[in-house]
Amino acid sequence: MGTPKILILGAGYGGLLTTLQLQKKLNYNEAEITLVNKHNYHYITTWLHEPAAGTAPADHARVSLDGILNKDKVNFVKGTVQAIQPEEQTVTLENGEVLSYDYLVVGLGSEPETFGIEGLKEHAFSIRSINAVRNIREHIEYMFSKFKNEPDRTDYLTFVVGGAGFTGIEFCGELGDRLPELCREFDVDPELVKIYCIEAAPTALPGFDPELIQYAMDVLERKGIEFKIGTPIKQCTPDGVLLATGEEIKSKTVVWAAGVRGNNIVEKAGFEVMRGRVKVDEYLRAPGHENVFVVGDCALIFNEEGRPYPPTAQIAVQEGETLGANLAALVRGDLPQKFIPHLQGTLASLGKGEGIGQVGSKKLFGSTAAMMKKASDLRYLYKIGGVGLALKKVKL
Numbered sequence: 208m209g210t211p212k213i214l215i216l217g218a219g220y221g222g223l224l225t226t227l228q229l230q231k232k233l234n235y236n237e238a239e240i241t242l243v244n245k246h247n248y249h250y251i252t253t254w255l256h257e258p259a260a261g262t263a264p265a266d267h268a269r270v271s272l273d274g275i276l277n278k279d280k281v282n283f284v285k286g287t288v289q290a291i292q293p294e295e296q297t298v299t300l301e302n303g304e305v306l307s308y309d310y311l312v313v314g315l316g317s318e319p320e321t322f323g324i325e326g327l328k329e330h331a332f333s334i335r336s337i338n339a340v341r342n343i344r345e346h347i348e349y350m351f352s353k354f355k356n357e358p359d360r361t362d363y364l365t366f367v368v369g370g371a372g373f374t375g376i377e378f379c380g381e382l383g384d385r386l387p388e389l390c391r392e393f394d395v396d397p398e399l400v401k402i403y404c405i406e407a408a409p410t411a412l413p414g415f416d417p418e419l420i421q422y423a424m425d426v427l428e429r430k431g432i433e434f435k436i437g438t439p440i441k442q443c444t445p446d447g448v449l450l451a452t453g454e455e456i457k458s459k460t461v462v463w464a465a466g467v468r469g470n471n472i473v474e475k476a477g478f479e480v481m482r483g484r485v486k487v488d489e490y491l492r493a494p495g496h497e498n499v500f501v502v503g504d505c506a507l508i509f510n511e512e513g514r515p516y517p518p519t520a521q522i523a524v525q526e527g528e529t530l531g532a533n534l535a536a537l538v539r540g541d542l543p544q545k546f547i548p549h550l551q552g553t554l555a556s557l558g559k560g561e562g563i564g565q566v567g568s569k570k571l572f573g574s575t576a577a578m579m580k581k582a583s584d585l586r587y588l589y590k591i592g593g594v595g596l597a598l599k600k601v602k603l
C-alpha cells in the first residue's frame with residue numbers, strides 16, 4: 208500500500224473526533240485523510256432542541272469546519288453520501304463522484320425511528336439537523352400567526368411532542384419557555400395554547416431515576432406541558448394524532464421525538480444491522496470488514512450484561528477519539544487499543560436554568576444540573592475548537 212487513504216463519512220461527534228485525532232497524531236504525508244459531510248459545518252446536535260423551539264438562534268449550534276480542520280492534513284469534501292460499496296472499497300456521492308479508500312469510517316448519525324407508524328414520515332417534524340429545526344421554529348411561529356386570522360382553529364395552537372425520552376423532554380422544556388414570548392408577540396391568550404407530551408411507556412424517561420423523572424415532569428407541568436403517559440401514538444395524519452386509547456388530538460404540529468435508528472445508508476450497504484446500527488467489535492470494526500469502522504449512532508455496542516448502550520454524543524466522542532488514535536497506530540504499523548466506554552453520567556436540560564442529572568450515584572436537580580450541563584458543553588467546545596470556540600459559543 209502507498210500512502211493509505213482514510214475516508215471519514217460524517218462530521219458529527221464520531222466522525223469529527225476521529226478526524227481531529229488523526230489530524231493531531233499524523234504528519235501530513237503519513238495518510239491521505241478525507242472527510243465528507245453534507246454541510247461545511249458541524250452542528251451541536253445536543254443543542255438542537257433550543258433552535259427548534261426558538262429559544263436560541265440556529266446559527267449558535269453551528270460550528271464552521273473551516274475553523275477547526277487543518278487543510279494541510281485533511282481534505283474536506285462538502286457532499287452527500289449516497290451509497291457505500293464495501294466490496295469495491297468505494298463510496299458514491301449524490302453528485303456522482305466516487306471516492307476510494309483503504310480505511311473507511313462511517314459516522315453518518317441517525318434518523319428518526321418511526322416503527323412503521325402510519326403518517327409519521329409524511330406529517331411529523333423531527334429534531335435532526337439545523338435545517339430541520341429552522342423549519343420547526345418557523346412553523347410554530349406561522350401557526351400563531353395563522354390562528355390570529357382564523358380564531359376558531361385552536362388546532363393551530365395545539366402542539367404534540369411524541370415521546371418523553373430525553374429529546375422530547377428537553378424540547379418541551381424549551382417550548383414551555385418560548386410560549387409566553389410567542390403569546391405576547393402574537394397577542395394570544397396563553398390559556399388557548401396546548402402542548403402535549405405523549406409517551407407510550409408507563410413512565411416518562413423510561414429507565415431513569417424516578418425522583419429525577421418526577422422533578423422533570425413537575426418543572427414541565429409548571430411551564431404548561433400536559434403529559435399523557437402510557438399512551439402510544441398509533442397514527443399521524445395531516446390533522447393530528449390518533450392515540451392507542453382511541454383519542455384523537457387535533458394539531459398541525461407534531462414533533463416526533465420517539466427514538467432513533469442508524470442512517471439507512473449503512474443497512475443499504477449490506478452491513479448487518481439492528482435498528483440500522485452495526486454491531487461493531489471491540490475495535491469498532493464492522494463484522495467481516497477489517498478496514499471498515501463505524502462510530503456514533505450508526506454503531507451498536509453492548510455493556511457487560513449484554514445490554515446495548517444508548518446512542519449518545521458522549522459515546523460517539525469517545526469512539527471517535529479512540530478510533531482516530533487507532534487508525535494512526537495502524538498507519539504506523541502499531542497495535543490498536545480496544546474501545547472501552549467511560550460513562551460520565553447523564554445531564555438533561557429542562558429549559559432556562561433548569562435541569563436534571565445523574566453523575567455516578569449523585570442526583571442533580573435544577574440550576575446545579577443546568578450549570579453542570581453548560582460545563583460539559585464547554586469541555587466539548589474546548590476539545591474541538593480550543594478556548595476561542597468555547598468562549599464564542601458558550602452561553603452563561
Ligand code: FAD
Pocket residue numbers: 216217218219220221222243244245246248249250252253254255256286287288289314315316317334335374377470472502503504505518519520521522523554555
Ligand atoms: P451526528 O452528530 O448526528 O452527525 C452525523 C453527521 O453526518 C452530520 O454532520 C450530518 O450532516 C452528516 N450526514 C448525515 N447523512 C449524511 C450523508 N448522507 N452524507 C454526508 N453527510 C451526512 N447525547 C448526549 O450524550 N448528551 C446530550 O445532552 C444529548 N442531547 C441531545 C439533544 C437532542 C435534541 C438530540 C436530538 C440528541 C441528543 N443527544 C445527546 C444524542 C446525540 O446528539 C447523538 O447521539 C450524536 O449526535 C450522535 O453523533 P454521530 O456522530 O453519530 O452523529
Ligand code: NAD
Pocket residue numbers: 322324369370371372373374375377405406407408411412413438439440441464465466467517518519553554555556
Ligand atoms: P429515546 O429512545 O431515548 O426515547 C424515545 C421515547 O419515545 C421513549 O420513551 C419511548 O417509549 C417513546 N415512544 C416510542 N414509541 C412511541 C409511540 N408510538 N408513542 C409515544 N411514545 C413513544 O429517544 P430520544 O429521546 O430521541 O433519544 C435518542 C438518544 O439520544 C438516546 O440515546 C438519548 O439518551 C440521547 N439523548 C440524550 C440527551 C441527554 O443526555 N441530555 C438528550 C437527548 C437525547
